[in-house]
Amino acid sequence: MDSSPHKETLATRLELVSDSAKLIASAESAAAAVGLAAADRQRLLDNALETSRAVRDLANALSEPDDEEELYRVIAALWLQLRFEWQRHNDVMNYAAVVNSPLPAVAAEGCIGSALLEQLESLLLPEHLAAMSGYAIDLLKVIGRGQCESIDTPPLALVS
Amino acid sequence: MREHRHAAPGARLMSAYTRLRAAAASGQLRADILATMDGLDLPEPVRARIEAYCERRTAGLMNLSETIKSPDEDDFYRSLAALWLELRFEWQRHNLVSNYIAVRTGGCDLGSFVLAAASSGVLRFIEEHLDPTDREIMDEFAAELIGGTHHTLRARLDSVPNDHVE
Numbered sequence: 425m426d427s428s429p430h431k432e433t434l435a436t437r438l439e440l441v442s443d444s445a446k447l448i449a450s451a452e453s454a455a456a457a458v459g460l461a462a463a464d465r466q467r468l469l470d471n472a473l474e475t476s477r478a479v480r481d482l483a484n485a486l487s488e489p490d491d492e493e494e495l496y497r498v499i500a501a502l503w504l505q506l507r508f509e510w511q512r513h514n515d516v517m518n519y520a521a522v523v524n525s526p527l528p529a530v531a532a533e534g535c536i537g538s539a540l541l542e543q544l545e546s547l548l549l550p551e552h553l554a555a556m557s558g559y560a561i562d563l564l565k566v567i568g569r570g571q572c573e574s575i576d577t578p579p580l581a582l583v584s
Numbered sequence: 585m586r587e588h589r590h591a592a593p594g595a596r597l598m599s600a601y602t603r604l605r606a607a608a609a610s611g612q613l614r615a616d617i618l619a620t621m622d623g624l625d626l627p628e629p630v631r632a633r634i635e636a637y638c639e640r641r642t643a644g645l646m647n648l649s650e651t652i653k654s655p656d657e658d659d660f661y662r663s664l665a666a667l668w669l670e671l672r673f674e675w676q677r678h679n680l681v682s683n684y685i686a687v688r689t690g691g692c693d694l695g696s697f698v699l700a701a702a703s704s705g706v707l708r709f710i711e712e713h714l715d716p717t718d719r720e721i722m723d724e725f726a727a728e729l730i731g732g733t734h735h736t737l738r739a740r741l742d743s744v745p746n747d748h749v750e
Binding site: 467470471474477478481482485486491494497498500501502504505508509511512515516519520523525527529530556559560563564566567 | 633636637640643644651652661662665669670674676680681684685718721722725726729
């Protein structure tokens, strides 16, 4: 990773991602798009604020230059966590659609998740994103009662 | 291990499905999590964060268990496993933030500390419905991802006993 003193640190860039104004704007937009009731809208905004706070806490806790390698890995894990969450929302929405019982609050959560994932992806190398996605998918194939397929993925070196 | 997992898969999944639905509807998960914080003099803003967290996780479990109507299907078990991984990463992150702040400042970031405890509570609630070997594999994956141990997933899967893998 580039350690030029004039380049923004990873922690600084993560702090920008945690910008609550942007997340709140995403939440408001998502709430309006799916027509959330007032209580659900407020819950969505509160969740967005909490997420913003958690990301900011991470950036502040691992803000030293020596922390950057570990911070990168934790950001990778955060991305994977949010990716799983997004998939869960997607699965729930798909099932709800099949039984004609839509869940707009879940759809709105999915929109915010997508927005945050996109921002976190800007902090991670594309090959690492691809490797993590592949690992996670293959892991769940083994965990579930599906087939164990041949896996052909590169080593996961999170910091080059 | 395969024998253990498939001894009564339908009954186990039905048990998980039923219990999760009941817990989501009754508030049991919230009660379990708050019970772990008995004795902590939590400031109101921190308590509010935990209450919001409990509500969010309960709603998530309710949605999962109510929309997936067929608990015998593989999808439910995999969804549960994926949720466990999601929580594992969350717990690890809160724990790490809490530890870093403790080392840096000598103080305790109560928010991260209790959120780590809360996510741990949900993890415990779910993991009793997962095969122990599956949990071990997922636990290693999560720990190694953050711990930075370089490996290939193929190498780890190669080490899994053949009777575990279909």
